[in-house]
Amino acid sequence: MPHVSFLHPQGRSGEVDANLTLLEAAKALGFQLNHDCGGNASCTTCRVEVQAGGDNLSEIDFDEQDLLDREALSEPWHRLGCQARVLGDVVVRVPETKWAQPTSSSSGQGEKRGVGLP
Template identity: 40%
Template sequence: MVNITVEDKNGTRQDLELPTDMGLSLMEVLKASEYNILATCGGMALCATCHVEVLEGADKLPELNDPEYDMLDTLPDATPDSRLACQLRISDEMEGMVVRLMAEED
């Protein structure tokens, strides 16, 4: 299990404990935790409706893959620490990570 902190659009933070042994993506865990994430494409890096900004711990994550980079490149609010939650598999390296939801529905 790893612990991460999720910040919603209102700035409210919640700590989550995530399983590392199930092969889940961050997007799947956020949806299961009842965050209002659309995830329209189902995790294929085609829609950016699971866009997050990694506030702490970005240096521990794997490099962006080409589809993720291409999709983030189309977003006007993307930052150097933007990622697609669907492309991030829960792993021990995420311990202590803080993410801000960027694509959460209102």
Template identity: 35%
Template sequence: MPQIVVLPHAEYCPDGAVIEAPSGTSICEALLENDIEIEHACEMSCACTTCHVIVREGGDSLNESDELEDDLLDRAWGLCPQSRLSCQAIIAQKDLVIEIPKYSINHAKENH
């Protein structure tokens, strides 16, 4: 089962984490299933950018982004060439290293 190394994030994963996730799972689903409560304001329907992650290693093994994801990513804070929406990035067989950006465009978080 592929591993995902989550780099430290002050709010969601202060110490970082190493988790395992089955192939065919989105990065967002894997994070949520491992108690890393990444934002996903549109409930993983590819309609916002709050689940934006930067895939530091292993990104070439993920499914290709489509035009809708690419268009949405243009609005993400901290966009870079390795950016993906975690709800759309499907894990294959390769291990990943991801970074959750410090900010998102979500102005109103629930439970905060």
């Protein structure tokens, strides 16, 4: 079974069944990976950054690449969690700004980042 690690303050890691999407793997491990479109590859809220094991993910398809390109996320380490299938061990970083839910108390984090900026 492949080992998947989600790097995030509330991240999880563990073994999952092969051929699950990263989104499905997150659910199986009890990690809530944001996916506003329901996992239909029509937004980028489930975007992750592959840190290790990129060759252990399914090939990127046209629809996924098109959406990433439209969002200026065309570096090879960017993947959509709802589209990338786990074939082997992989480590992905979940950007906190994409992970935070709009209804959470994360709005204070944005204010803290702005402190001291002109």
